[in-house]
Amino acid sequence: MLAYRIGYGEDAHRLEAGRDLWLGGLKIPDSPHGAVAHSDGDAVLHALADALLSGLALGDIGQYFPDTDPAHAGMDSATILRRCLELVRGRGYAPLNVALVVTLDRPKLGGLRADIAARLAELLTLDRAEVGVSFKTSEGLAPGHVQVRATVLLGQTGG
Ligand SMILES: Nc1ccn([C@@H]2O[C@H](COP(=O)(O)O)[C@@H](O)[C@H]2O)c(=O)n1
Numbered sequence: 726m727l728a729y730r731i732g733y734g735e736d737a738h739r740l741e742a743g744r745d746l747w748l749g750g751l752k753i754p755d756s757p758h759g760a761v762a763h764s765d766g767d768a769v770l771h772a773l774a775d776a777l778l779s780g781l782a783l784g785d786i787g788q789y790f791p792d793t794d795p796a797h798a799g800m801d802s803a804t805i806l807r808r809c810l811e812l813v814r815g816r817g818y819a820p821l822n823v824a825l826v827v828t829l830d831r832p833k834l835g836g837l838r839a840d841i842a843a844r845l846a847e848l849l850t851l852d853r854a855e856v857g858v859s860f861k862t863s864e865g866l867a868p869g870h871v872q873v874r875a876t877v878l879l880g881q882t883g884g
């Protein structure tokens with residue numbers, strides 16, 4: 726019988742004016758602020774990467790990409806996601822579907838849902854219909870902050 730594993734990941738970053746906002750591998754146009762981070766600060770890709778690792782109890786991205794390493798400064802977080810996917814595949818699993826929630830007050834992201842899902846599907850080698858993307862405001866409780874929660878279902882690829 727094939728085995729299945731569930732993974733869960735979260736990430737949060739403080740937002741500051743004058744920075745680019747990266748989410749799901751896309752630079753969000755006309756954002757009034759962007760993430761304060763060591764890398765490009767893409768909280769969607771970080772939460773998904775942690776979800777992949779957690780499904781197989783492989784730790785978290787900070788272990789593989791320490792934020793104390795200057796080599797990771799400003800890095801494209803797609804590199805982090807690809808590496809975590811390789812680790813998962815190396816253990817005989819692959820993602821079957823992912824679901825994520827982005828909590829962000831501004832800017833509104835609804836118009837970018839299809840683009841973000843398409844980019845994530847490409848990075849994860851999934852169909853668009855296997856990538857669920859939801860947006861929530863914090864109702865003004867955390868306007869200077871972006872938070873992402875992500876789940877993934879992993880399926881065994883062999884045997
Ligand atoms: N950055 C965001 C946040 C939310 N949305 C969309 O707004 C709708 C209402 O969100 P609530 O948090 O008030 O429930 C919902 O449909 C979200 O998709 C958005 O587009 N961008």
Ligand SMILES: C[C@@]1(CO)OP(=O)(O)OP(=O)(O)OC[C@H]1O
Pocket residue numbers: 736737761762763764765766767771786787788790791792797798800
């Ligand atoms: C990605 C890494 C490494 O550049 O740093 P940040 O961009 O600050 O992101 P975070 O989600 O806080 O933690 C993981 C880090 O190791």
